[in-house]
Amino acid sequence: MEKVNFQINAKQYSTAKEEKPLLWYLRDDxxxxxxxxxxxxxLCGACTVKVNGEAVRSCQTMLSELSGAKVETIESLGDNHPLFVAWxxxxxxxxxxxxPGQIMSASALLDKNKRPTSEQVSEHMSGNICRCGTYQRISNAIQNAGVNS
Ligand code: FES
Ligand code: FES
Known part of the structure; x- marks a missing residue:
């Protein structure tokens, strides 16, 4: 079978070019x-990672789409990353x-805009659902992390 090559957290991976969700490759392989x-x-955003700097749903991203891509997961952020500190x-x-999905979406936002307004945060984060309702704290933490990054 044809192969697909991509990076995850700056490490090179090669696997069969198939219609398998990235989520399961990350977790199982x-x-x-x-x-x-x-x-x-x-629909929920729990599986969010960055692909080429954009927040994507890894449950909907197939390995076949990842040729040459740079994937970043929550494990790519060091313990002292401003988002962890703010969280x-x-x-x-x-x-x-x-x-993890919230933080990776936040990371993609701050890559582009380190001083987002609360409206911009809400708009960007709207696809990330939190059943515990931590939205206000997430918004505050994102704005704080932006100031400190
Ligand atoms: S598990 Fe991917 S969006 Fe819900
Ligand atoms: S679902 Fe977001 S903290 Fe529980």
Whole structure:
């Protein structure tokens, strides 16, 4: 079968070019379990990673689309990353399940705009669902991380 080559967190990977969701490759093959399965339908954002700098739903992104791509997961962020520091400062998580996806969406936003307004944060983050309702703390933490990055 034809192969597809791409990077995950700056490490090179090569696998069969197939219609398999990136989410399952990350979790089952690359053993990067930080990316979560929520709905599997592109509706919740729990599986969000960055591909070439854009926040994407890894449950809806097929390996066949990733030729030459740069994938970044929650594991790519160091412990002292401004987003982690702000997440702790604002005590954001409750159950925590949605948070890797929230943080990767936030990371894609701050890559482009380090001083987003609360409206811009809401608009960008609107596809990331939190059943625990941590939205206000997420927004505060994103704005704080932007100032400190
Ligand atoms: S698991 Fe991918 S959007 Fe919900
Ligand atoms: S912290 Fe529980 S779903 Fe978001």
């Amino acid at each position: 690359a053993k990067l379990k930080g990316t979560k399965f929520g709905c599997g339908k592109g 702790k400062k604002y005590n954001v998580p409750q159950c925590g399940y949605c948070q």
